[in-house]
Amino acid sequence: MTKPLDVARIRRDFPILQRTVRDDRPLVYLDSAATSQKPFQVIDAESDYYRSCNAAVHRGAHQLAEEATDAYEGARAKIAGFVHGRPEDLVFTKNATESLNLVAYAFSNGAAKAQHGDDAIDPRFVIGPGDSIVVTQMEHHANLVPWQEVCAKTGATLRWIGVDDDGRLDLRDLSTIIDESTKVVSVVHQSNLLGTINPVSELMAHARAVGALGIVDACQSIPHMPVDVNELGADLVAWSGHKMLGPTGIGMLWGRPEVLEAMPPFITGGSMIETVFMDHSTYAAPPKRFEAGTPMVAQAVGVAAAVDYLDALGMDAVEAHEHVLTGYALEQLRNVPGVRIIGPQDDHARGSAVSFVVDGLHPHDVGQFLDDHGVAVRVGHHCAWPTCRRFDVPATTRLSTYIYNDTSDIDVAVDGIRAAQKFFGV
Amino acid sequence: MNVESLYQEIILDHYKNPRGKHPLAEAEGESYQVNPTCGDEVTVQVARDRDGHLHVGYEGQGCSISQASASVMAEMVEGMDVSTADAVRHAFVELMHSKGAVEPDEEVLGDGVAFVGVAKYPARIKCALLPWMALQDAQVKAGIGTEDQGEAR
Numbered sequence: 001m002t003k004p005l006d007v008a009r010i011r012r013d014f015p016i017l018q019r020t021v022r023d024d025r026p027l028v029y030l031d032s033a034a035t036s037q038k039p040f041q042v043i044d045a046e047s048d049y050y051r052s053c054n055a056a057v058h059r060g061a062h063q064l065a066e067e068a069t070d071a072y073e074g075a076r077a078k079i080a081g082f083v084h085g086r087p088e089d090l091v092f093t094k095n096a097t098e099s100l101n102l103v104a105y106a107f108s109n110g111a112a113k114a115q116h117g118d119d120a121i122d123p124r125f126v127i128g129p130g131d132s133i134v135v136t137q138m139e140h141h142a143n144l145v146p147w148q149e150v151c152a153k154t155g156a157t158l159r160w161i162g163v164d165d166d167g168r169l170d171l172r173d174l175s176t177i178i179d180e181s182t183k184v185v186s187v188v189h190q191s192n193l194l195g196t197i198n199p200v201s202e203l204m205a206h207a208r209a210v211g212a213l214g215i216v217d218a219c220q221s222i223p224h225m226p227v228d229v230n231e232l233g234a235d236l237v238a239w240s241g242h243k244m245l246g247p248t249g250i251g252m253l254w255g256r257p258e259v260l261e262a263m264p265p266f267i268t269g270g271s272m273i274e275t276v277f278m279d280h281s282t283y284a285a286p287p288k289r290f291e292a293g294t295p296m297v298a299q300a301v302g303v304a305a306a307v308d309y310l311d312a313l314g315m316d317a318v319e320a321h322e323h324v325l326t327g328y329a330l331e332q333l334r335n336v337p338g339v340r341i342i343g344p345q346d347d348h349a350r351g352s353a354v355s356f357v358v359d360g361l362h363p364h365d366v367g368q369f370l371d372d373h374g375v376a377v378r379v380g381h382h383c384a385w386p387t388c389r390r391f392d393v394p395a396t397t398r399l400s401t402y403i404y405n406d407t408s409d410i411d412v413a414v415d416g417i418r419a420a421q422k423f424f425g426v
Numbered sequence: 427m428n429v430e431s432l433y434q435e436i437i438l439d440h441y442k443n444p445r446g447k448h449p450l451a452e453a454e455g456e457s458y459q460v461n462p463t464c465g466d467e468v469t470v471q472v473a474r475d476r477d478g479h480l481h482v483g484y485e486g487q488g489c490s491i492s493q494a495s496a497s498v499m500a501e502m503v504e505g506m507d508v509s510t511a512d513a514v515r516h517a518f519v520e521l522m523h524s525k526g527a528v529e530p531d532e533e534v535l536g537d538g539v540a541f542v543g544v545a546k547y548p549a550r551i552k553c554a555l556l557p558w559m560a561l562q563d564a565q566v567k568a569g570i571g572t573e574d575q576g577e578a579r
């Protein structure tokens with residue numbers, strides 16, 4: 001039995017939730033899929049690091065440098081443990097977008113180097129005409145545009161798994177989409193627009209069966225449910241710190257050791273090298289090979305504090321809490337005439353990002369009314385424009401909850417939607 | 427500051443009953459503008475007649491602010507001589523960038539004054555400016571007036 005979340009107690013840990021917005025209304029924050037708020041434990045951890053042991057990591061022969069390095073590597077171990085990985089398989093980046101680009105560039109760089117006679121490049125990273133890359137029709141732009149670029153640079157073909165009317169992947173023709181030509185299968189675990197939780201281990205198994213590398217965008221899953229990277233069956237998993245109570249400016253990439261070992265570097269320069277000569281260099285072993293330049297130490301410390309916070313709650317409890325809120329939000333929205341949910345209509349295999357449209361009202365206007373009620377939501381295409389097109393909507397309004405929300409937040413939002421309908425006479 | 431100050435009656439009226447929302451028969455210039463953060467879209471077409479008067483048509487979809495702004499724009503500048511239309515556009519752009527500090531001149535802006543509240547909502551300024559940017563761009567493409575390229579950006 002998991003212990004239910006004590007939302008009132010949790011809310012006291014989040015300084016920002018004490019403030020008011022727009023004419024002294026209490027803040028109702030329903031935009032955690034964009035970025036989560038931060039508890040004081042995370043804010044303090046970051047600031048304590050700067051107060052007590054800030055120094056450049058992995059260099060310098062002084063005590064501060066040692067302590068800073070410990071803080072950084074300790075954070076790596078803690079964050080890796082959170083997803084049941086090993087620290088040496090976890091790379092720090094700027095955000096999930098950079099993590100995914102790091103992987104995408106491994107392919108275009110691999111192809112370019114192989115073309116110029118570098119036969120040390122692992123053939124899995126040599127991609128070209130006749131090869132295919134598979135994504136889904138519900139990707140965030142961060143897991144779509146980099147692959148479009150790889151195709152443009154290498155001549156590979158982009159394919160995608162379609163989405164059905166209920167916002168689920170259409171897996172009927174999977175064997176014609178993922179086939180012998182496929183070198184990459186990169187899919188979102190939980191859609192930030194539709195809320196759909198995809199059967200990623202099944203998709204990763206298909207990737208493995210054809211010898212393709214499997215990549216999971218876990219931005220919306222790791223903050224919200226227990227995730228074991230080994231169980232996903234992926235070769236590489238990307239996510240961001242700022243959506244899981246951590247600071248901005250840090251992302252993660254976990255990789256299977258053997259894959260990271262084979263992967264060409266992305267950003268190059270200091271800290272990622274083994275030896276450097278005027279005309280060539282050799283590179284450090286992962287994860288350092290992928291961490292050029294001075295890393296984001298304070299942010300790593302902040303994410304480690306976020307992991308402590310989430311671990312204390314228990315990710316099972318977090319998931320259960322959000323499941324209740326998701327069911328409640330779907331039900332309340334369904335009760336409003338003129339509201340149409342874009343994405344799975346029921347709460348099965350579904351996360352807490354709930355997108356909807358209101359007949360006769362543009363999402364921007366809905367969002368404005370909610371803002372007037374103190375409710376923060378996201379409106380627009382949520383960086384998943386092709387997904388909006390799939391549903392023939394220019395944009396949606398999206399509610400997304402987290403550990404500090406309860407059903408009363410959803411009630412305020414629904415009242416705001418009704419007020420907007422009334423005001424615009426729709 | 428509340429939403430009622432943003433959504434003035436005039437804006438709602440133009441949103442619900444758009445004026446000038448049609449393609450132009452013999453367009454000399456056309457511009458498609460999109461607001462990539464929210465997907466508002468507008469295509470403005472322009473032509474100039476023998477007497478030097480501007481003619482405008484548009485198509486679009488999006489939020490009330492962007493679509494009402496397009497309607498107000500089309501209604502106002504339709505049939506104006508080019509330099510007057512440019513002056514109206516200047517005044518509207520200035521109003522949007524004023525953070526609410528400029529008292530709009532109804533003589534110049536007509537129904538455009540209703541957008542004064544929009545200037546206080548940074549996220550909506552882009553919506554209101556979208557059709558005016560399209561107008562400017564369409565004029566430039568058609569070689570109709572405007573020596574102030576790029577200003578509405």
Ligand SMILES: Cc1ncc(COP(=O)(O)O)c(C=O)c1O
Nearest residue numbers: 095096097140142192217219240
């Ligand atoms: C599913 C998904 N993928 C990728 C991203 C990109 O994350 P970031 O902006 O932190 O790089 C996001 C966040 O917006 C997301 O929701």
